[in-house]
Amino acid sequence: MTDNILARAREMDAADPLAEFRDRFTLPDGVIYLDGNSLGALPKATPARLEEVVRGEWGTGLIRSWNDADWIDMPRHVGGKIAPLLGAWPHEVIVADSTSVNLFKLIAAALEMRPGRKVILSEPGNFPTDIYMIAGLERQGLAERRLAERGSIAGALDEDVSLLLLTHAHYKTGELFDMAALTKAAHDAGALVLWDLSHSGGALPVDLNAAHADFAVGCGYKYLNGGPGAPAYAFVAERHHAQLAQPLTGWFGHNDPFDFTDDYEAAGGIEQLLCGTPPILGLAALEVGVDLVAEMGVDRLHEKSMALSEAFRSCLAAHGVELELVSPEDPERRGSQLSFRHENAYALSQALIARGVIGDFRAPDILRLGFAPAYLRFEDMAEAARHLAEVLASGEWQRPEFNCRAAVT
């Protein structure tokens, strides 16, 4: 049976229009990498590009590269390349800081655009940093956090809410929000919306402007393959640029950073989201990853990601494995991942890692498997499903070494 499953998977690989792209990534031998939703794999072009930036632009160009290599423009330049992946205009997206820091800027901006409304509405169990970033503003007396379960978000939108802050694809379950419907509900209540696209940008079609979204942020190191701790991006709809004001008023967000005046005057466009000096190494690596995603195309990536996860489920079923799926059954309603609830999810994830199948654990009881369509094969689905079936059947996950939690999982 295992042979049949594998043979069918290989047929699917042979018919996969994105199959050739796997070779554009570095993937270690003996590993099936189901964690590209946590840290995307290394594009093969990245080391050479970094070498060029480091030895050439930094080493030889030195300070001149701010002009000659256009470092000064990289946040806009790379942001402009991310924009079409999100249904945004190039001048609406910029690369800056981290997702967390960008959340702060835009939560604070929303509070200022909706005076008298202090509530930031989110859902419990949203990715921690999304909720945590409200805490600082709350302690400063500027914001008030309100959390409402998925089903009751629309009802929690009232005249006190300045901003609805949600993650498009849930980090744990992969469940997608209806971006257009919730954006409309927020607007009807007079609130703004901020979408965290960390688990959807680059993996599935996002259409911020079609949904009339106000703000968005997202991560550079997951589906955009920008490397560990890559800089993040932020989107502000053009209609808000004129009245936008964010509190991290650093010199790179100034209208004329090199005029060296004492008074802050914000740049007019999306550049006002910049704060300190942009991280050039991180931007250069991110650009390589973004270019690859653009070349593959988000629509094709999405098609393949749905096919991969459905193939994985079929293979699990063929092996007779039954696990509680916490992701939506319908692949159109989830991001590029499948999450299963199991009371020993941590040990299961460790036992899989020992077999070279790298997924991850999300507390307290979720085994999360990501299906980055850029570099995974259907063969990997068959093999990963076989390993999971064997781990469960053998009980090897019960070994003590798989039950001792490390710092990061």
Add this chain to the structure above:
Amino acid sequence: MTDNILARAREMDAADPLAEFRDRFTLPDGVIYLDGNSLGALPKATPARLEEVVRGEWGTGLIRSWNDADWIDMPRHVGGKIAPLLGAWPHEVIVADSTSVNLFKLIAAALEMRPGRKVILSEPGNFPTDIYMIAGLERQGLAERRLAERGSIAGALDEDVSLLLLTHAHYKTGELFDMAALTKAAHDAGALVLWDLSHSGGALPVDLNAAHADFAVGCGYKYLNGGPGAPAYAFVAERHHAQLAQPLTGWFGHNDPFDFTDDYEAAGGIEQLLCGTPPILGLAALEVGVDLVAEMGVDRLHEKSMALSEAFRSCLAAHGVELELVSPEDPERRGSQLSFRHENAYALSQALIARGVIGDFRAPDILRLGFAPAYLRFEDMAEAARHLAEVLASGEWQRPEFNCRAAVT
């Protein structure tokens, strides 16, 4: 005469205990780099270290490197290496975000530690981002900016001041503040002090704890040679760790980031200054630069930097050049730079660059020459002085192409 000057400079190079370190940096042929105070040169060890991090830790280790390569600990680890350069304990310094973002965290923290006092006191003409970062908090109604000229800072410290925010070595003139005296004056007035060490950390001895400083921030890409847009560092004296609270409450500053709870609980120590996911490529490059500074030793670097700038002045004098020095005459009272006022400073800097002597221009009328002691020779001082003398004598700076300002200077 020129031959004599050069011969004497070469004798000084022969006697320089740091001379051998020049070869540890990449420096392009035909360039005398007097802008290491803006972007430090590339350590030769950096490309290989980045290659290792990118190909090995990211490409092969993938997500596992957060544990296996100890990425998770890098902000503390590199911060702990920077600490002794600043007279701080390792657990008092962390690498995070940009200088600007760290300023925001610590200005806001100071406001919270001094309730009822809204004034942030700085000086006009401080580095723009230091002053700009007050603006966002001012617009939020949390802070009030007060600027006092150098001579009247002590008098401007009253019961409304929560924080005195100064740059230790002035970015334009290099003039040093008396850190201990001003810290004491601020404390006597009940205020806290935040020192921006961007132009002193790694170039001259700084002793934060001897001065009883409260907070400090600093830049990774100047004297620490961390590369363009390198992550920055922040210091908080241990005595403040328990009551510290900063508003950028991201998941990496949480007491248990991977517990994925809804409520923010700050880490106990300096880690609470972390916000988003740390930039690993930037941290790796910065570590190489910091290791080099530590190996050379700040005391030796400071001695050499004073000797270099004095040698440059002697060479200028020998060429009969008279320029208005805006840096202090006494090398003990300035950072590792000399700044000259000239109404055509921009054109002068461009004419020098055309000759391979890279200094910079700071608006409106400053020619700023930095003397990074890690990789400059006394011979470079003699040659740079000769070029400057020739540029002035020939009037070549009057050419049109040297009078057209580029974006970054």
